[in-house]
Amino acid sequence: MAGYRDLLRTPGVGRIMAAQLTARFPGGMISLAVLLHVEAVTGSYGAAGLVLAATSIGQAVAGPVTSRWMGRWGMRPVLTLTLIVCGLSILGIAxxxxxxxxxxxxxxxCGLSTPPVQSAVRTIYPKMVTAKQLTPLFSLDASLQEIIWIVAPVTVTFVATQVGTVPALILIVVILAGGGAWFVLSPELGRVRIPPSRRGIGRVxxxxPVLLATISGFLLIGACAAVEAGVVATFDHGGLEAGLILAVFALGSLGGGLSFGHIPIGPWAMARRLIVVTVGLGLAIVSLNVWWLGAxxxxxxxGVAPALAVIYTITSASVKFSDTAEAYGWIGTGQLIGAAAGSAIAGFLIDDVGPTGAYVAAAGFALVGVVVAAVFVRGFPDLRGRDASPIPDTEPISTIPPPTSPIILP
Incomplete structure (x- = not known):
């Protein structure tokens, strides 16, 4: 913890981290608020699911595209435009x-205009801290984002059920505008300029390491989405126990990230961390007792936040600075698709064999992640004692001095 305190004392780190967490806070509220609102308006969960599917498709498509735009037009213009459009679309739904x-x-x-805050801040981080601090910083970021998934759903559900779904959506817009403005106006965004990428989109x-990070994120978030579906199905469509169990899951991730974020990342780091996730999910299949599931x-x-820290760190260390934002955009897209796949597969298994099927799906996703990390271990960089900062776009050019002209004596 002393290391994290020193990290947060680094000028600007605490401010930019708080700003980006606030700007991303609506990400934990939008899906649930839209689901509750559209169901209330139409009387159909099917209709609400279609609206959510459209939002998710938009987010998946936008991730690498808007992230890449930041290198062409600058972070502040792209973030400002997407914040405005996203806020207006949510107001339209409300x-x-x-x-x-x-x-x-x-x-x-709304999905297409989701502000690329994650890509922006993870591109900025390597320019704010030393190479030694970068891995702990990514771990701290992955850990603290669990606060979003603990607090945001509870907040929006309380407002939607006690005040109304329209005020809940308006609250999201207010937080989006306030947090987004705080992040956009942060001095660090003015100090960092992402060079335009010279490569075609998708070439990254x-x-x-980027492809493996994207696949690992797909499998890890797929497992988490299956867990969420299983917990909700286990405790009668989201009773009090469901919220508490999901909060315990997130607290485990928060604790893991803070406890193990300082460990250097070697080629086997992803496999080891996903083994922890797999063992926990495998044991969850044994019993649906609330205490057993909680433990x-x-x-x-x-293992979740430490695995996410590996994903972000190996990406940073493996690409040129001009490609980092797009790389994180693809990773975000992979995680969104993983969430959709995990939820869908878990849903089919719940209908077929009951809630236990969702935990089987979750453990299966995590186990495949372990296999991928082990089989392709050579694709994971060894960052022990290495700088995890992005590769510079400009490198020194060797020049050969011209030969000395011979002196001709008369």
């Missing part, structure tokens, strides 16, 4: 009485 097709369109626009995935999911959570 305030307009329109057919389902229009709600789906607004959901799609040819880097093995096993806490154990599984211990």
């Amino acid at each position: 305030l307009l009485s329109v057919p389902l097709g229009v709600l789906m369109l607004l959901g799609l626009i 995935l040819a880097k093995p 096993t999911l806490f154990l599984a959570g211990i």
Whole structure:
């Protein structure tokens, strides 16, 4: 913890971390608020699911695209534009009485205009700290984001059920605007300029560490999404126990990230951390007792934030600075697709064999992650004692001095 205190004393680190967490806080609220609002308006969970699907598709498509735009037009213009469009689309969903097709369109626009805050801040981090501090910083970031998933769903559910779904959506817009403005106006965004990428979009995935980070994120978040579906199904569609168990899962991740974030990252780091997740989820299959699930999911959570820290760190160390934002955009897209796949597979298994099927799916996702990390271990860089900062875009050019002209004597 002393190391984290020193890290947060680094000029600007505490401020930029607080600003980006506030700006990203609505990310833990939007899906649930839209689900509750559209169901209240249309009387159909199916209709709400279609709007959410459109939002997720938009987010998946936008991730690498808007992240790449930041290198072309600058972080502040892209973030400001997406914040405005995203906020207006959420207000449209909240305030307009329109057919389902229009709600789906607004959901799609909301997803497409999701501000690329994660890509921006993870591109800025290497310019703020020393190489030795970068891995702990990514771990701290991955750990603290669990606060979003603990607090945000509870907050939006309370407002939506006690005050109304329209005020809940308006609250999201207020937090989005306030947190987004705080982040956009942070001095660090003015000091860091992302060079335009010279490579075609998607070419960054040819880097093995980026591709492995994207696949690992897909599998890890797929496992987490299956857990969420399983917990909700276990405790009667989201009773008090469901919220508490999911909070324990997130607390395990928070504790794991803070406890093990300082450990140097070697080629086997991903496999080791995913083994912890797999063991915890495998044990969860044994019993659906609330205490057993709480203990096993806490154990599984211990590996989540450290695994995310590996994903972000190996990406940073493997690409040029101009490609970092796009790389993180692809990783975000992989995680979104993983969440959709995990939820879908868990849902089918819940219908077929009951809630236990969701934990089987979650353990399966995590186990595949371990296998991928072990089989392709050579694709993971060894960062022990190495600088995890992005590769500079400009390198010294060797020059050969011209030969000395011979002196001709008369």
